[in-house]
Amino acid sequence: MKWKSPPRAGLVATIITLVVGLTAAPSAMAALNGIDVASWQSDTVTCTVQDYDFAVVKSSEGTWYANPKMAAQLSCAQRRGKKIGVYHYADGADATVEADHFVSSIGGWRGKALLALDFEMGGNKVYYSASAGDWIRTFVNRVHAVTGVWPVIYIPESGVGKIPADVRANCAIWPAAYATMNPTGWQSNPWHGGRFNEAMRQYTSEGVLAGYAGRLDLDIFYGDGVAWDAYARGGNGSQATVKPAPKPSTPAPAARTIRPVLDTDGKIGxxxxxxxxxxxxxxxxxxxxxxxxxxxxxxxxxxxxxxxxxxxxxxxxxxxxxxxxxxxxxxxxxxxxxxxxxxxxxxxxxxxxxxxxxxxxxxxxx
Structure with a gap:
């Protein structure tokens, strides 16, 4: 990601230091552990989950949907001193209209939350089309034009090639790939971590953490809190101070014994x-x-x-x-x-x- 700002003495060196730090190999960086959530989870999920550093909350989808639990979920995380983000799920309708809907849905969280585009195949009319790259470009350019912030792009690892080079030059990426579907706690070195010099990575949808009885998406951000804030604000940011990566937590014992609700008998009853x-x-x-x-x-x-x-x-x-x-x-x-x-x-x-x-x-x- 690039930050643009008015000229100021000594600022260029600071920006270069920050950008180089954010694009360094993940193994050399501090890291934050986080979750991403949506309205199918409770409005208190970010209040009850223990031991996380950031939460990215679904804000909107397409041109029609806004998460009614977004404010509560973000507020819970913010009150606990966690970093926050919001994401828009792409439907593949008009990219400019979707971008405007996203920005409108964020409201007063602009400048406080990292912005992200969730571009994946489910319900996305353009994901498999030749125009996928153009759609992404139009969306992120519109968000940047309105907010001054380049959104991070969440995408399945297999789809990273859909992101045009000029978009990659401005937007950090957040690929998703799962080594297994086994329950897991935090991972400090997830499968394929750093493969695309990414800012973030989602490595499971089967996360098991104390304070929540279901499964969670678990993510790693390759940077510290100052770096996160720089993504959220856009603009110039300030030099990131690398801190030791948080120690992976142990899944809650009770959560490990969660049993499936349904028999997988192939009968929709x-x-x-x-x-x-x-x-x-x-x-x-x-x-x-x-x-x-x-x-x-x-x-x-x-x-x-x-x-x-x-x-x-x-x-x-x-x-x-x-x-x-x-x-x-x-x-x-x-x-x-x-x-x-x-x-x-x-x-x-x-x-x-x-x-x-x-x-x-x-x-x-x-």
Whole structure:
């Protein structure tokens, strides 16, 4: 990341020292341990999780969604003296409109929180298109034009090549790659750490920390608190003071024994739908309602076919993926779900798709 500022005596040397420090090999840097959270978690998650240094909170998605728990989650972290950040989940709609929605959703947290773009495949209409790089460029340029801050770019490791070189020149990156899906606490040297000279890295979605009963995304920031603040403010920043990296914490004993909520039997029945509804924050009745009778949902066992008005749960899923919100579990929606959970996108809710949905729901998220 680059900081631009008015000329000032002695400032150039300070900026060069800071930028060089932030782009140094991670093994030579101090590090901060952190989590990233969203509205599917409680508004007190950042109050109860113990032993973390920063929290990055989802603020917005597409052009339509703002996290109603953002202020509470950020405030909890801030009151505890933690560093904070906010991220926007890209839907692949008009990049300028999404950027404006992101900036608007941040409100008074501008200048206090690190800004980030979450660019991944789930529900993102341009992720696999040739225009992905142009979309990213338009978004970050717009955010910078309005706020003076270059956002950090979160992206799956396999997608780092989508980021254009001119964007990389300005924006730090936050790649994600998991060595395993086993539960873990903090890692001081995660798998592939530093592979892209990144500012941050997410290394698991199966984090287990004291103070929280579910699983968490765990991240490492290759710098200290002063460096974090420089990213958050944009502008000139000040020289980072490297401090010893925090000692990895031990997962809470009780959390290690968490058992899956669902049997992964490949049947989307009452219990699975209840868990899906809880995770998506919709009313919990264990039923996908208002559907048509069709052949391509053979593993859906708890469904009503009255009225054909659709399901609130399905609308929430469609909203997540940027689809038309009919509430009907049609083949387009099933394909989007399949891509998201890593199943064959054939549009049929069969055993493998149902089982992978259950595996995902057993992590406490979707």
């Amino acid at each position: 009452y219990k699975t739908i209840c868990q899906w509804q809880r995770v998506m924050g919709t009313p919990v009745d264990g039923e996908i309602s208002g559907q048509y009778v069709v052949w391509y949902r053979p593993r859906l066992y708890a469904v009503t076919h009255r009225n054909h008005r659709g399901s609130t749960l399905v609308r929430a899923v469609q909203r997540k993926f940027g689809l038309r919100q009919t509430g009907l579990l049609d083949r387009t929606t099933i394909r989007a779900i399949q891509r998201y959970v890593g199943a064959n996108p054939d549009g049929i809710l069969g055993y493998d798709t149902a089982r992978k949905i259950q595996i995902r729901l057993n992590t406490g998220r979707f």
